[in-house]
Amino acid sequence: MLRQNLQQKLLQKLSPQQIQFIKLLQVPTVSLDARIKEELEENPALEDLSLANQNDPVEEYPDKDPDDTFDHEEKSEDYDEFNIDDYLQDDNLNDFSSKYDKNSDDEEDKKEIPFAVQSSFYENLQEQLDLIPLSDKDFQIGQQLIGSLDDDGYLRRSVTSLIDDLAFSQNVFAEEEEVEEMLKVIQNFEPPGIGARDLQECLLIQLRKKDQQNLVILKAIRIVEDYLDEFTRKHYDKLEKSLNVNSIELKEIIAEILKLNPKPGDSEAVTTKQLQIIPDFHISNKEGFLVLTLNSQNAPELKVSRSYQEMFQHYDKSAQKDKKLKEAVQFVKQKLDSAKWFIDAIKQRQQTLLKTMNAIMHYQYDYFLTGDDRNLRPMILKDIADRIGMDISTVSRVANSKYVQTEFGTFLLKSFFSEAIQTENGDEVSNKEVKSILEECIGNENKRHPLADEKLAEILKEKGYNIARRTVAKYREAMNIPVARLRKEL
Structure with a gap:
């Protein structure tokens, strides 16, 4: 039975301005320029005056926390009540670059990083395929195989799937034996190991291209063929018994295997996307006093378009207001609102950062x-959130994606946050200090007999840090350090 009920609920919702600010806040400096260009393309009422030299006073904006919701008065939809003063503004620009970063090196920012002109991984393989005399059918199969390789150089698709792809996409009907034969051809290409279907096959392809008269190579092949699991788990005592070799001979064999490339595709692939870290902040030491500056790229010179303001002003003075004109002004009003909100969000982003x-x-x-x-x-x-009077999630958005450049390196802000650990003296220290001691102990250990987590916990206890073995294991895993057995060397 259907019923109608009237319910009253108290909800908190983010305004469009808050949502826009939250999205801008978590954008790092390296991506901010692209985000601004995107907004400029979408909104003709927004202009970028980055080439102009503006030194007008900066308009101050109160600090606002995007995670604290608040009520907004609804704007009237009656066009006759438009207030033209809301959209007219001076050409004052938020010159944060001159206010906070007087030592910014604009010329250095404009320098472009040159790219090396090289053939891509797939182009290199295609060039090798072009040099082999093949029938049209084999050539198409070869092209399909090359196109099916992943970035590591492996063929992880089944032969059956490749046969189906050839039939449906190229109208080529191939047998499984034909595809296998062409795969062997591809596996002879450079770099060695290309076209393998798993790690074992990749290593064997590379080893079989070496001197087969060399006893070390032959035993390395045997290890990869029959004892790969023992090799990866570093069960060296089992390998010595199985191969009937001593530790010195086994060390030489393992060294030969470690020379191989487990990802042959990476050696030829050209990285088209450069990983750049552009610091959002700079901290310099001026005779014992720290000076914080904001990267000048965080301070774009944006303003609302004067032509759109004049268009709106023209409507305000117009006596005749027909339907088409109101629709046009609705569009202008929307773009002006959007431009103002974006400029305000950029300014608020700078202050929050x-x-x-x-x-x-x-x-x-x-x-x-x-x-x-x-x-x-x-x-x-929470420590920083309490100091600045903002929500924890706001601090998290800043810390997770922003970098600071110091005189001793460039760091992600998140790396400065750490939990407290209490020493035997009752003092609280950062767990980063404990991780640093762990890293030093593991770095100085005897690799023939690496330190187990229990032993590391004992060493820390001797230094005054009463930490359980499971906590040591957690810190070790966080630093991407394997267990003692996998750190063992001959």
Whole structure:
């Protein structure tokens, strides 16, 4: 039975302006320029005056937390009540680059990184295929095989799927034996190991191209063929018994295997996307005092288009307001609103970034002065959120994607956050200090007898850090350090 009920609910919703600001806040500097260009293309009412030299006063905006919801008055849809003053503004620009980054090197930012002109991984294989005398059918099969390789150079698709692809896409009907024969041809291409279907086949292809008269090579082939699992698990005692070799001979055989390339595709592939880290902040030490500056790229010179303002002004003075004119003005109003919101979001983003980074800098002042990890204080997101009066999620958005350049390196802000660990003296230290000690202990260990997690826990206890073995294992895994057995060397 259907019934109608009237319910009253109290909900919190983010306004479009808040959503836009949240999205802009988590964008790093390296991506901000692309985001601004995208907005400029979509909104003709927004203009970029980055080439102009503007030194007008900066309009101050109050700090706002995007995660604190608040009510907004609904704007009237009655066009007769438009207020032209809301859309008219001076050409004042938010010149944060001159206010916060007087030492910015604009010429350096404009330098372009040259790209090396090289053939791609697939082009290289295609060139080798072109040099082999083949029938049209075999050539098409070869092309299909090359196109089916992944970035590592492996063929991870089944022969049956390749046969189906050839039949449906190229109208080529091939037998399984024909595809297997062409695959053997591809596997003879450079770099060695290309076209393998798994790691074992990849290593064997490379080993079989070496001197087969060499006893070390022959035993390396046997290890890969019959004892690959023992090799990966570093059960060296089993390998010595199975191959009837001593530790010195086994070390030579393993060294030969370690020379092989497990990902042959990577050696030829040209990375078209460059990984660049552009710091959002700069911290410099001026005679014992830290100076924080914001990267000038975070301060675009944006303003609302004067022509769109004049268009709106013309409507405000117009006595005749027919339906078509109202529709046109509705479009202009929408674009003007969007431009204002975007400029406000950019300004608020700059203030939030500076406020958050300034709190982090002062919280970790001794660390930024010296660069010594031992001076890094335990710090969680709540510590900074309480200092700046914003939500934890706001601090998280800033910390997860922003970098700061210091005199001793460039770091992700997230790396400065760490949990507290209590020493035997009752002092609280950062877990980064413990990780640093662990890394040092593992780096100095005897690789023939690497330190187990229990032994590492004992060493830390001797140094005053009462940490359980499972916590040591957690820190070791966080640093991507394998267990003791896998760190063992001959």
